[in-house]
Amino acid sequence: MIDLVEALRFSNEVADDAGRVALRHFRKPLAVELKADETPVTLVDREIEALVRTRIAHSYPEHGIFGEEEAPTNIENSFVWVIDPIDGTKSFVTGHPLFGGLMALLQDGEPCLGQIDMPATGERWSGVSGGQSTLNGAPCTTSDCRDLASAYVYTTDPMLFAGSKQVVFQMLKEKARLLRFGGDCYNYALLASGFCDLVVETGLEPYDFLPVVQVVRGAGGVITDWNGNSLGLGSSGDVLAAATPELHTQLLEKLQTSQATEAA
């Protein structure tokens, strides 16, 4: 058992500290700390992940940790924290404010807490099992969009739809009301607030998508892989997040159909 209210209070404190570190480095030269083979963001990533790991080890010493920068620890424990110190690396290194800090807590492999923190815009989305998701403490809900033809759709990078997945991208481009690129974790945040209706991504890592799961679900959305399976540490990295169950079901069918047609 875990007190999720307490865990959320904890993750808010950690996000406050992590965000301060990110903003200290944002739009600043990092030459002094730079090794020959490293990008600045790697160093900031590492500094933030080390900070978060220290805080978790202090407050929840038995819990596992799965992060982007260091090897997993204790992930056989029932509770595992999943952290992405800076999601939106390309944004961060180009002075673009839409980078985020991500945290999830998994219980027996299933996300029960998620947080999307955007230090540069001062926005933080949070969700815990059994509760309504929030943006800066105020409840947020997904839109009531049920049809791709009326959906605002986000995907970060069309180039990731390679090989047999190109047909999926083409389907989105042809059928969606609007398709916008870029965004990373912010796309799920916009979905949770009802500003966009669908996010389709491929090639993600568990620390990219597990922290957004409870934010989307707690706002009324549905998020799975492209086959409709729950997302976990072993998921493929193909993510489908929809504002409503109806839109999610429609997209699952379209994903199957377009890929089957391509394969035939």
Add this chain to the structure above:
Amino acid sequence: MIDLVEALRFSNEVADDAGRVALRHFRKPLAVELKADETPVTLVDREIEALVRTRIAHSYPEHGIFGEEEAPTNIENSFVWVIDPIDGTKSFVTGHPLFGGLMALLQDGEPCLGQIDMPATGERWSGVSGGQSTLNGAPCTTSDCRDLASAYVYTTDPMLFAGSKQVVFQMLKEKARLLRFGGDCYNYALLASGFCDLVVETGLEPYDFLPVVQVVRGAGGVITDWNGNSLGLGSSGDVLAAATPELHTQLLEKLQTSQATEAA
């Protein structure tokens, strides 16, 4: 003759007013004002463009106006204002904060003042002929990047590189240090502040690119069409903006070479 200091003071006042209108509608339902065949953003666009036109007509009654929403007026005058009430339509309608308001003043067809205003982030880049460009009043300069291999590159939508232009996109994807999508007018703003190094776009309209010209130039950058020609009301909509003259020259050559290879 025109007093550019006075013109900049004027455009700052107009941007203040225009930004307030944009933020009043941002992330808000617009159903009451919506006609059956119109998107909300069209109405906001029109409201802002009408406001800006009224202000120009009051302060500079002889000047021409070229905007996105209404027919051009007086554009035979030596001085023509070019306005885009909301650049980044896809962002605005999906609650994404990186939409901008753009204004340029042309003298005999050549931009002598430019402004990129981002109401939701509170950032405003300005540039006038003969002066240093500024971000919120503080001087800004482009990076010293001289080579595509070390360049952070932005382009809004890879899908716009259609037909024979696909080879240009492929060249950028293969040769650039980093290629990021999305952004619209914000890409030139990041360039002017030295955060990214190169912006390559195609399919733009004069109100998309003329307002950014003096911001880029006054920060030390070079901006032309893909053939190295100055940008004006009659330009093709292919835009190349680089942090340094060296990077600009290198890209002009690469653009010619890749397109010639494709045509052969």
